[in-house]
Amino acid sequence: VTEFDLTQKLVNEYMIDSDKVAHVQLNNPLKHALLVLTKTGYNAVPVLDYDGTFKGLISKSHIIEKMFGLDQIEVDLLDEITVKHVMDNDIKTLQLGETLEKALHLLIDHNFVCVVNHSNIMEGILTRRQLLKQIRNQFYQ
Amino acid sequence: VTEFDLTQKLVNEYMIDSDKVAHVQLNNPLKHALLVLTKTGYNAVPVLDYDGTFKGLISKSHIIEKMFGLDQIEVDLLDEITVKHVMDNDIKTLQLGETLEKALHLLIDHNFVCVVNHSNIMEGILTRRQLLKQIRNQFYQ
Numbered sequence: 001v002t003e004f005d006l007t008q009k010l011v012n013e014y015m016i017d018s019d020k021v022a023h024v025q026l027n028n029p030l031k032h033a034l035l036v037l038t039k040t041g042y043n044a045v046p047v048l049d050y051d052g053t054f055k056g057l058i059s060k061s062h063i064i065e066k067m068f069g070l071d072q073i074e075v076d077l078l079d080e081i082t083v084k085h086v087m088d089n090d091i092k093t094l095q096l097g098e099t100l101e102k103a104l105h106l107l108i109d110h111n112f113v114c115v116v117n118h119s120n121i122m123e124g125i126l127t128r129r130q131l132l133k134q135i136r137n138q139f140y141q
Numbered sequence: 142v143t144e145f146d147l148t149q150k151l152v153n154e155y156m157i158d159s160d161k162v163a164h165v166q167l168n169n170p171l172k173h174a175l176l177v178l179t180k181t182g183y184n185a186v187p188v189l190d191y192d193g194t195f196k197g198l199i200s201k202s203h204i205i206e207k208m209f210g211l212d213q214i215e216v217d218l219l220d221e222i223t224v225k226h227v228m229d230n231d232i233k234t235l236q237l238g239e240t241l242e243k244a245l246h247l248l249i250d251h252n253f254v255c256v257v258n259h260s261n262i263m264e265g266i267l268t269r270r271q272l273l274k275q276i277r278n279q280f281y282q
């Protein structure tokens with residue numbers, strides 16, 4: 001049995017690089033956010049500011065709940081309401097150089113975690129899938 | 142280092158029992174399915190037949206894609222289109238008595254896997270969260 005060691009693996013090597021991460025911006029209208037989520041097929045994506053700093057997450061659930069709250073006639077409000085108004089901005093992140101062990105603790109309650117640098121710029125995301133693949137590769141092939 | 146052994150743990154002991162699993166039925170209208178998904182907060186739930194047999198999964202994504210395809214005026218069609226018409230019915234399952242090792246392989250590409258008995262009745266679901274908790278408990282506290 002090999003030593004099971006997530007404390008020696010850094011998130012940097014296993015994250016999905018930010019250029020491959022679908023995201024939306026704070027001031028995008030909800031209609032644009034729903035289009036990105038529907039086209040990519042993801043249930044939630046990171047929200048960044050214009051300068052690439054990480055701000056939080058937005059999910060299909062957030063937008064559907066908002067749509068349910070609107071009158072049939074006002075669905076075109078989705079052009080006016082922005083991501084900023086329905087996103088979740090209380091989200092933990094990982095720093096570059098942190099370990100997969102720390103990521104494991106966060107991925108128990110979250111589908112993915114954003115990895116940021118010291119200026120809070122998003123460098124990538126670490127997903128449950130990436131972590132499970134590492135665990136599988138270490139023990140079973 | 143303890144031996145990392147998912148081959149000795151059975152899915153039965155770690156699955157969420159079916160009485161705690163939100164689900165919809167084949168003949169439910171999409172409007173009901175969207176309500177269940179929105180109220181529970183889940184992105185996808187199992188689809189069962191009237192006798193409890195497992196039939197597949199339905200997700201918010203399936204329903205939103207259908208809504209996008211409809212004319213504004215026809216949204217009330219959601220009362221008439223049923224789960225059966227938009228669900229994914231090509232879904233792998235786990236059998237009672239199978240191991241967490243087998244579950245690990247399936248959970249790399251799926252958020253959760255349904256556990257069924259020999260009559261294909263759903264007994265529970267095994268989620269990525271349940272598996273990650275077991276891995277964390279075995280190595281890190």
Ligand SMILES: Nc1ncnc2c1ncn2[C@@H]1O[C@@H]2COP(=O)(O)O[C@H]3[C@@H](O)[C@H](n4cnc5c(N)ncnc54)O[C@@H]3COP(=O)(O)O[C@H]2[C@H]1O
Nearest residue numbers: 020021022040041042043044045111112127128129250251
């Ligand atoms: N287009 C696709 N092709 C193939 N498989 C797909 C897929 N979309 C989703 N999946 C599968 O479904 C899981 C859950 O996706 P979800 O969108 O809820 O949740 C995703 C999504 O919110 C986010 N995510 C993943 N990759 C992303 C990316 N490139 N850009 C932005 N967000 C991403 O991280 C969460 C966890 O992703 P993870 O890969 O662990 O787990 C994914 C993956 O196994």
Ligand SMILES: Nc1ncnc2c1ncn2[C@@H]1O[C@@H]2COP(=O)(O)O[C@H]3[C@@H](O)[C@H](n4cnc5c(N)ncnc54)O[C@@H]3COP(=O)(O)O[C@H]2[C@H]1O
Nearest residue numbers: 109110161162163181182183184185186252253268269270
């Ligand atoms: N109401 C809630 N309270 C607290 N945390 C919540 C939550 N809803 C979702 N989450 C968190 O978000 C993750 C993804 O949820 P999702 O709905 O996309 O994907 C879920 C959902 O599709 C399904 N699922 C989980 N529990 C379920 C249940 N009791 N009934 C039906 N489906 C369930 O299994 C997938 C994976 O679930 P998992 O627990 O691994 O992972 C969950 C959990 O960590």
